[in-house]
Amino acid sequence: MEKRFDVAVVGGGAVGCAIARELCRYEQSVVLLEKESDVARGTSGRNSGVVHAGFNNPPGSLAARLCVEGCAGFATVCRELGVPYSSTGKLVVALEPEDAPALERLLAQGRQGGVPELELWTPRQTRAREPGIASCGALWSGSTGITNPILYTVALAENAQANGAEIILDFAVDAVDRAGDGFILRAGERALGADFVVNAAGLYADRVAALAGDENYRIYPCRGEYLVLDKQAAALLRTPVYPVPRPGVGGLGVHLTPTVDGNILIGPSAEYIDSRADTGTTAAVIERLWEEALRLLPALAQSRVVTAYAGLRSKTVPAGAQNFGDFIVEHSRATPNLINLAGIESPGLTASLPLARLVCRLLSEKKPLKLKADFRPERQRGEEFRSSPPERRRAMAAADPAAREIVCRCETVTRREILTALDNPLGVRSLTGIKVRSRAMTGRCQGGYCQQRLAATLRDEYGVRPEDIRLDGREAWVFTGEVK
Amino acid sequence: MRGEKIFRADVAVIGGGPAGLAAAAAARAAGAERVLVLEREPLAGGILNQCIHDGFGLVRFGEALTGPEYAGRFLRAAEERGVDIRTRTMTLELTAERRLRTLGPRGYETAEAGAVILAMGCRERTRGAIQIPGARPAGVFTAGVAQYYLNRQNMMIGRRALIVGSGDVGLIMARRLTLEGARVLAVVEKLPYAGGLARNVVQCLEDYDIPLLLNHTVTRIEGERRVERVTVARVDEAGRAVPGTERVWACDTVVLSVGLIPENELALQAGAEISPLTGGAVVNGDLQTSIPGVFACGNALHVHDLVDHVSAEAETAGQSAAAFIRAGTAARAEDRLIPIRPGAGVRYVVPFFLRPGARSLISLRVKEPMSRRRIEVRAGGRVLAARKFPRLTPAEMVRLTLREPAPPETETVEVMISDD
Structure with a gap:
């Protein structure tokens, strides 16, 4: 007999993990199912990491409303969860005089939607904030911020787990069978039962719905490519800078975003593709990203690229469609006890907790939800060596031999931080899992110095055979075995 | 910093690879008393420790050694000379005042050095x-x-x-x-x-x-x-x-x-001028960077193809560092420096400046393969060094020792390639 849960959440992105965590506020058993070997491996881990203010979406839309709500609470949640957050504000800049009306439209749209701290800035005001940006004026948004979307998602999952949720990785749902009023969810030979299913499968939301008998959705993947610049460029920009959005391009336009870790991102492009897994980059797009970036900030010309990546937006409207694809959060019209989320692209990260609360409200229409007395929203974060002042560094090193060794030179990550990352509550042991939790391998040498040390730690201290070490997912082997 | 203990060294060498070991031993031999090598690995020797093939030392020793064998010779020499080699120790910060912050078995420490030698090697593109x-x-x-x-x-x-x-x-x-x-x-x-x-x-x-x-x-x-x-x-x-x-x-x-890129995060942190041509510090003939008392050598200065040349270059840096702490800062600040200009076909020349009166060794690389050429180092009308080459390729570094120093009145020194 398979294990049974009150609610199963399908999808370990920011939204699925937020839902799992919010569901844990109530007396019920919760399981989160993720097809990859870690959370945040899809869209949630491949975006700009911007916490949006909410002025980009039509007033009255679910996306606009939940974005404004999410933005207002984001800093607090990051504090609770021990996730980096920086209140940077944001500039939408008019590069040509004819862009100016668009700024006013955005301002009006934002004010109508209740977005705080919006102002039109003169070129001089803009230059005072960002000296490298040559604009004909800008829209300043004071409530916009940045976070690390992967750590945010990981923190939500860990906090959900600490509050009783079961997080099951490598569980790619391939069948959702009805069983009475509930479901049996299967992944290969494995199966578990749930009274309710929340479909937060992102790019695969239509497929998961269809597995449960609901064919009402279709997802159109839209790829966005990014470049990550070396930290040496950090001084050139402190605010996310966007061009005026152009209608019909499927995104907010190629923008520049400082990250909480001190890099600058260029991107994303917007290109509808057939694959839901092709997160590869292309030479043509990367060339264009550079052109667009230099239009915004010419001083970037000398900057070096550390790496490139791409993410896929899960759109509910196809290429060329003029209508706005709002967030969809609803009871399935075909299958009882199934709640579907679809089209959660930007600003889904910002709106993740409001979305989760909305799911809880929908669920409460179907069954009574009773608050748990012992829900704990806080999550402890390991101490960072790199951001600690000298006195604290000295104390850390004095107290702990593992804090006396730097494993990652570029990002100044100690062995202690590597071990903390390796001992993560979700049990992720991949090199990428360590990377996203510790920042090892993310610097300018891209693991040239530290990755061998991570592999050695896995083998020598955790007993993982070389052939079982993974970069990321199950098939992402790194070694064939020992040298003969 | 409260309760902070500061240790002092005459010469602090950052990096215990072939460059750092040779520089440290040379600094000791030239009279520096307290010479420290700060090495992040458990064993000094740097990248040589993973180079198990042979071919190292043909120039220096006339023998084909493996990487670890070659490193071992310099490690022993440094130890015999009384160099203090601190392994598992990462240098995290360097200031222009030659103050270092390190993390290692002794904890998080601060050091003040009379001279610093940058020998961090290179990283891969x-x-x-x-x-x-x-x-x-x-x-x-x-x-x-x-x-x-x-x-x-x-x-x-x-x-x-x-x-x-x-x-x-x-x-x-x-x-x-x-x-x-x-x-x-x-x-x-x-x-x-x-x-x-x-x-x-x-x-x-x-x-x-x-x-x-x-x-x-x-x-x-x-x-x-x-x-x-x-x-x-x-x-x-x-x-x-x-x-x-x-x-x-x-x-x-x-x-x-x-491609390999000189590792220079610390040099940048300290404010040393970095050459866009080499990726390493801009140095004079003594291998001193733009910061007085901070020297650079080996792959951190420019990427070499033979470790034998790294060792020789590092010894120059070690000797210069020892001379610097003997003479003090003031003596050097007044020196006029003569810029060296790479001529057509020359990708870069190290050093970037010469001191009048100093007989420096010049290293250079060409931009593309060429045959039957003559390379000349000229100061105005005077030829300071010249040699013929049947073949030149960018892969093979060219080294020339000046047979006479640049005259004091020299404006620039030029390195020129001509048909032989």
């Missing part, structure tokens, strides 16, 4: 830096990482490999992977000539029938989880892929040998 498009699956390694996995950790990285770039480490890994039973399909080089030494092309590729595809580049890596396919295309003279020339290679491993 990555896939991200050269922007190879496509997926990012497992199975893409830089050559040095691959070498570490095989030689230091005994872990095998794949079965069918394509080598991208023909730097020396890539060539050596082509042979090493072949000897370990992998099939190395080809070495792909964007330029019309190999990036590594001629002897490595012969001994690592030709001897094993591994094709070297010159004027070719990788246009795409595919594979959802592990590398599955790599597309290679011919490039035109501007280095752009020629459409229609693509060929897809099925493989599970890509090894990148696309």
